[in-house]
Amino acid sequence: MPVMSSTSNARVPAMTRARFPQAGPAETAPPRSGRSGRRTWAANVITAVAALGFGITLGLGLTAVTRGSLAAPGGLATAAGQIAGLTGSYLLLVMLLLIARLPWLEGVLGQDRLVRWHRRLGPWPIILLGSHAVLITIGYAEQASIGPWHELGILLTSYPDVLMATVAFALLVMAGVASFRAARSRLRYETWWAVHLYTYLAIALAFSHQLADGVSFVGHPLARLFWIVIWALTAGVVLVYRVGLPLWRTVxxxxxxxxxxxxxxxxxxxxxxxxxxxxxxxxxxxxxxxxxxxxxxxxxxxxxxxxxxxxxxxxxxxxxxxxxxxxxxxxxxxxxxxxxxxxxGVVTAHSRSGDKVLLVAAGVGVTPMRAILEDLPAAVDVVVVLRAPTREDVIFHHEIARLVQARGGRLHVLVGSRHQVRLDSRLLAKLVPDLGTRDVYVCGPEGFTNRVIGAAKRLGVSSERIHSESFAF
Ligand SMILES: Cc1cc2nc3c(=O)[nH]c(=O)nc-3n(C[C@H](O)[C@H](O)[C@H](O)COP(=O)(O)OP(=O)(O)OC[C@H]3O[C@@H](n4cnc5c(N)ncnc54)[C@H](O)[C@@H]3O)c2cc1C
Missing domain, CATH: 2.40.30.10 (Translation factors)
Structure with missing residues (x-):
């Protein structure tokens, strides 16, 4: 039988475990109005800086192209190959920076959004670097009037670092294939992660090949300097934020x-x-x-x-x-x-835009909601909805009831199978009649979260007032 219970200033069982004592509602965490404005601003700045870097990189490629070099045998393929190589490498650096865990970037945009951008960008470096390898081989082969396979053999054996760069490209392709949705869902997370680690090796291996063989760099000290600086900066940021800061915090x-x-x-x-x-x-x-x-x-x-x-x-x-x-x-x-x-993570008490909040959690999705509840200032009017298949599955029921009671909020606990209890717009409107005036926080399985978000939107909550944490990257 489905069970629905509500608590509003009701007596609740005392916490039996004293080692992790309860705190009352916090006095901090003011609403951060204009958060979406800050997000758009940050997104625009990042896009502008990335586009500027892309423009300079493209410029480096184009400066190496002359009428004469284009008219020579294989000139067009070689020029296109060089530009593809430079821009592909540049996009790889951008991808690394997106997941470098830069605190201010994560703080404004959120890790899930940055990971999404990283993923969307993913295919482009591989396409561009693959094109670079093919076009350069064809261009050089035409120039030397030999077959492309013959030329490939020469490139691998007699050009500095080309073999290393080829290994690097193979590692990148491996990481790309592992990230395809179909492959990713079949792989263990740890396998996917280990394959991804090789991309750092790939990027390091490819670097010396670019400086040694790239016509844009050989004999062009300024171009070399630009390239070395952006690579060193990227490596520095990754080392500081992905390795140094975690090590320091741990110690x-x-x-x-x-x-x-x-x-x-x-x-x-x-x-x-x-x-x-x-x-x-x-x-x-x-x-x-x-x-x-x-x-x-x-x-x-x-x-x-x-x-x-x-x-x-x-x-x-x-x-x-x-x-x-x-x-x-x-x-x-x-x-x-x-x-x-x-x-x-950016789904915190700060993300709200007002002082009326609904927290909705299903299953273990209760964990962030429990902590947000504690972090919300006492003046915030809170309604909490907890969803679980059985009473035993309602995690932190007593803790949440005490926190809700301490602030005079309302708690609804919905117990039953998915068929028995559907948290749709009808039920949500009944439980929270003033939903349209609240910020809505939701965390739970993907289907549940999407349903609650859909219902909240139908009941008049704007997207900026809906805050959700996904437990799947
Ligand atoms: C931002 C965030 C917050 C989370 N908070 C909680 C929480 O408070 N409590 C809780 O119980 N769970 C939480 N999770 C989910 C938890 O991280 C996964 O359940 C756990 O990593 C599963 O690992 P496993 O090896 O036991 O399971 P697996 O069977 O290996 O994986 C189960 C699922 O978890 C994903 N997963 C596995 N390892 C990782 C990883 N290292 N990083 C990201 N995803 C991974 C897999 O892709 C798969 O979809 C959170 C996830 C995210 C992304």
Whole structure:
């Protein structure tokens, strides 16, 4: 039987676990009105800077082309090949920067959006670099009046670094193929990730080939300088933000597992203890990449949202067993060291544009909502809707009820199968009659999230007031 229960200032069972005490509603996190304006501004700036760099790169390619070189045998193919090589390499750098975890970029645009752009751009470097290889081989073959296969043999054996660049291209193609939707869904995440790591090697291998063989660079010190600077900057940014900052945070906060606690069927909370957690710049709704340095788990980092604001010296995440990694989390011994990367994510109390909020969560999607609830200032009028198949699956029911009670909000708990309880616009309008005046936060399985977003839009909530976190990249 479906069960729907509502709590409004009702008595709720006291928290039985004292190690991770409750806090009242926060006094911080003002609404960040104009967030979408900041986003558009940031997106425009990034596009303009990237386009400028693309223009300069194209310019470098064109300066190497003369009437004479075009008229020579194979001249056209060679020129087109050089330009394709330069622009393809440049786009690779842009792709790296998009996922370099630059904090200010992530803070404005959000990691999921940057990853989406990175993915959309993905095919272009491969197409351009593939064209570069083919066109250069044809152009040089025509120039030398020999067959393209013969020319390819010469290029591989006698041109500096071409063999290395060919290996680099093969690695890129491998990463590209692994990222196709059809291939990606068949691969384990870890395999996809490991293949992707090779692209860094590919990019490093290709660099010396460009400087040694590129006609735009040989004998052109300014062009060389420009190229070296943009490569060095990209490498620096990647090293600082993807390696240096996470290492520093890990060493500084020295997190260790203090307790692993069951929260529901297949769901555990991992409570870590560390130093200076008051200095970790994390907001409710954000996530970190977690690496538990235990047995064969140490090499995998997985994203988990904090399920409560830090209570120094403690920090908590809550994990649902879905695959091999998340299943092993329940068995991580107390004392295990933890490496972190982040925090990331823009779905926080700051993203709202007003002081009336609806939080909707299904299943383990409750984790960021629980932390946002705690982070919202006391004056914010909050309605929370929790959705789960059974009562046991309602994670943090008591904690959320206490937080809602403390701020005089309303909590609706919807229990039952998908067929019994459909959170559509009719039900949503009944539960939250003033929905159109609220910011809506939603987190849960993709189908659920999309349905709630669709229903909220139909009930008059504009896209800018809908904030959702996807648990799938
Ligand atoms: C921003 C974000 C926040 C999240 N917060 C939580 C949370 O608070 N609680 C929770 O239980 N789950 C959360 N998840 C989901 C969690 O990261 C995955 O369930 C977990 O990584 C699955 O790993 P696995 O090896 O156990 O399962 P697998 O069977 O290997 O994978 C299950 C699914 O998770 C994806 N996945 C696997 N590894 C990763 C990874 N390292 N990075 C991204 N996706 C991966 C796979 O593509 C697959 O779709 C979050 C995911 C994201 C993207």
């Amino acid at each position: 500084y906060h020295r997190l260790r597992v203090a307790e692993v606690r069951e929260e529901g069927p297949g769901v555990v909370s991992v409570i870590c203890a560390g130093r200076h957690l008051e200095r970790l710049p994390v907001a409710g709704g954000q996530f970190l990449q977690w690496r538990f340095l235990h047995n064969d788990l140490w090499w995998q980092a997985h994203p988990y949202s904090i399920s409560a604001l830090p209570r120094p010296p403690f920090l908590r995440v809550t994990v649902k067993a879905l695959g091999d990694f998340s299943e092993s989390v329940a068995n991580i011994p107390v004392g295990t060291r933890v490496a972190i990367e982040g925090p990331y």
